[in-house]
Amino acid sequence: MALLQESIYTVDDIYKLPEGKRAELIDGQIYYMAPPSRRHQRLSLKLSQIIANYIDSKNGDCEVYSAPFAVFLDKDDKNYVEPDLSVICDKNKLDDRGCNGSPDWIIEIISPSSIRIDYMVKLFKYRTAGVKEYWIVDPLKDRIMVYYFPDDFAAMYSFTDKIPVHIYDDLEIDFDQIQL
Numbered sequence: 001m002a003l004l005q006e007s008i009y010t011v012d013d014i015y016k017l018p019e020g021k022r023a024e025l026i027d028g029q030i031y032y033m034a035p036p037s038r039r040h041q042r043l044s045l046k047l048s049q050i051i052a053n054y055i056d057s058k059n060g061d062c063e064v065y066s067a068p069f070a071v072f073l074d075k076d077d078k079n080y081v082e083p084d085l086s087v088i089c090d091k092n093k094l095d096d097r098g099c100n101g102s103p104d105w106i107i108e109i110i111s112p113s114s115i116r117i118d119y120m121v122k123l124f125k126y127r128t129a130g131v132k133e134y135w136i137v138d139p140l141k142d143r144i145m146v147y148y149f150p151d152d153f154a155a156m157y158s159f160t161d162k163i164p165v166h167i168y169d170d171l172e173i174d175f176d177q178i179q180l
């Protein structure tokens with residue numbers, strides 16, 4: 001009896017999706033994405049503003065991008081993600097298509113349909129791809145999981161906490177001040 005073969009998809013399959021259909025590709029598997037909620041979008045905008053203002057105030061070299069922004073994690077054709085926020089400090093990774101390689105910091109904002117993917121699949125993928133810092137912002141539970149992979153650091157915070165950003169020495173984000 002022959003075994004069923006699992007389909008392996010590539011970035012070409014992502015670009016062939018019908019207009020308006022969004023998906024990510026992790027290790028050749030397609031994960032479709034539902035439209036974000038209003039609260040999700042508000043969080044993404046506020047966090048992007050805070051991070052961009054910080055970078056600008058320091059005349060920093062890093063850039064922040066919000067979804068949809070293409071990240072080709074492993075520089076292959078089997079991994080394509082659109083993190084809610086990506087902070088990239090090596091401009092050599094950037095071109096007109098997006099980021100080729102891992103961003104320094106990724107923030108994912110949980111949606112009901114993305115819980116398993118963000119907490120499990122992406123956590124493993126981002127770590128192995130070389131992302132330094134990964135935040136999972138969970139508006140469903142008002143908590144933020146912070147991972148800083150170089151130090152094997154993990155911590156959980158609430159939406160009332162000031163959270164230190166590990167890729168920067170002097171940035172913390174006060175979630176209590178973010179108006180939702």
